Amino acid sequence: MNLKEFFKHDNLDEMQKQTLLKIESRGFWVLWVLLLAALIIESLLGFAPREMAAEWFIFMLGAAYSVLSDLRAGIWDRHLKPNTKTNVVVSVAGGVAVFVWGLIKFAALGAGIAVLQAVIMGVCTWVLCFALLQLSMKAYKKRHAELENPKEDDDENE
């Protein structure tokens, strides 16, 4: 049996496939959250960026794959609506999280410097997150419209 046949061969029926997908999905998100937690803890413990590079790269690769695949499939989110108001709220939450992280990370430098650093990082994160969310939302809407209104005639349009 060659590799192509091996991957084509399927031992599972439709219900087992659905169950497997749920397990894999749960596994992906558990790993994603744990990897993020590990990166946060390591950065607070003073690990050098070089020591965290591999984990960061894997984390970003997983996140980028998930986002790009969703956009390509014309999927946004299960619960959140794609609009500017939601993007503001989500990006502010990201900014606040980074602000808190900055406060803890730079606490040893003194209150004034820690707050200044945390504010700068929090605001930068908020702006960056908001810009990325807006760009993603535009890409999602474009892709969603393409999928909903295919150019070529299909059964529905005939």
Place this chain on the structure above:
Amino acid sequence: MAKNLKLKAARAALDMTQADLAAVVGVSRQTINAIEKGEYNPTINLCRSICRVLGKTLDELFWEE
């Protein structure tokens, strides 16, 4: 989802076990068990296979009043 007693009755009428039906339609016994218990919503393809084997229509086995 409600239990699919019509499926269970049709299978029993042909003196088939869940394992027998599962083998003929090409799924696992646990899938047939889950369909009968109303825990799994099968695809239309699987519904059609089951109907073909049991000699019933989709309405007779899967339509809920």
